[in-house]
Every structure is written in structure tokens, then in C-alpha cells.
Amino acid sequence: MARRIIALAALFMIVPAAAGPASQFDAVQMRATHVAGSIHMLEGAGGNIGVSIGDDGTLIIDDQFAPLADKIQAALDDLGGDRPRLILNTHYHGDHTGSNAHFGRDGVIVAHDNVRARLVLSAPREALPVVTYADFINVHFNGESIELIHLPEGHTDGDTVVWFAQSNVIHMGDHLFNGAFPYVDVPSGGSVTGFVANLMKVHAMINDETQVIPGHGPLGNRADIERAVEVITKTRKIVLDHLGAGTVAELRAAGFGAEYESWGRGFIGQDRWIDIVVESQLSDR
Ligand SMILES: [Zn+2]
Ligand SMILES: [Zn+2]
16 A cells, blocks of 8 residues: 555655655565566566666666665666666656666666656756657667657657567556556646557557556556557546536546446546546647
């Protein structure tokens, strides 16, 4: 439960990434899952971390919360890695960039232009991306040409998916909360319409064998993206139909029905998802 509260707080920026007593993170254990070839996934508290360890050294995708930096490094050491030479940020949220200041002292942080633009307002110099890009960039590391592809106006305005074409692995950042309603950060340039369009773009890029690392939730595949598109699209339509009829309050009380109940058990509950769809619709107009 504590893990969930911490993640929730960070998700909504109630606390800065590094705030809160370290003891909140004491119980967090990093769990590594082998994905494919040199690629692993680390779960702790906050966004799932992608890892590549090989002849060129260690690369990580996202770095959770600042108090977890030593645990992340210990998990990388256990996998045979060392201090990351490259740190890729999928977006600016504190549950994905909290350890930037730690890893940025020795490694190079790479992210979309808008990640730097937002982090520069509050983060120390060593936490800032050094290499930024507008649309995409290729990183050549551990025998792979790794593509960082910007997805516009989705979860935020500065999201990237990281595509390991040779290994057939993609890290989705927060464009996938696997099996749960997603958080769409409308005040940071996110949009539910854009979010779905971005998911469909990724869906067209990958195949049924692709391993999909979600921002939150268990390791998935292309069918999980398909299901996310379906659930987001259908529940969004339900909300907008009620919005037009002025009966959103009734929907809130009645819920989406049993088919979608488990989707509201993640970070974003049913009522929060309804609010996000309405907020996004109003801002799209
Ligand atoms: Zn997240
Ligand atoms: Zn996020």
C-alpha cells in the first residue's frame, strides 16, 4: 500500500520527486525481469526502468525516485552492469526522472526538448538532459540502433517511446499503464485523443512477438496495447455521451460496468479517469 501511495503522490506532483522521508522507500525492493538479449526491466516504486547491459556498458530508461538511486545501482550491479553511461528519460514526471541528479553526475541524460524545458524550472543542473531532440534520435549502444521516438500530445507534451528494433523490445513510458486506466497530464500538454493516436502508431510499428515494457504494470505485448486502445476508446465514449446528456454524476455513481472494473484499480480510479476524459475534452475544444 505504501508503494501505491508514494507513486500516487508523485503522479499528481503533490510532492516533489525527492521529497518525503527516505523511510518511505526503505521497504522498496527492485525486481529484475529479463526481457530479451541484453535488455531487462526493473520494477521498484515509480515507472518501470528499462536496462541494456553489454559491451558498451550500461544504459537505463527512466530512474524512478531519488531515494531509490542506490537500490537501482545495486540492481544494475547484480545484472553485471556498472554506472550508466546513458540515461534516457521517457518524460519529465518525478516517478521517472527522480534519480536523474544521481545518475547524471557520471552519465549523459537524453530526452525530448520538452523534458528539459520542464525540468530546468526545478531540477539541479546535473539532473537535466544534455542531449535533446524534437522528433527522434538514434542511440547506438550495445550492438543496437536504439530509436527514441517522440509521441506528441499524449501522456504529456514530451513523451518518448524507446524502440530496440533488433531485440524487438519497446519501452512505452507512460503511454501504457498495463491493464489500468492511464494518467493523462492535460495541464502538461497531454490529451486523451493524442494518447490513443500514439498507441495506434506504436501498434502499427510492432508485431505480436514484441516485448512491451509499460511505464506501469507488468511486462506486456501488442495485445495489451490493443486492449488499452479499446478500453480507453470505449470508456471515453461512455463519458462523452454522458457529458452531452449532462449525466456525468450518474455515470460516476453507476460506473462503467463489470467489464472495466479492474481497470480502475490502478493509480487512476474510475472517477479520476472520468475527470481526465472531461478535462481533456474541454481542453481539446
Ligand atoms: Zn509514471
Ligand atoms: Zn508520467
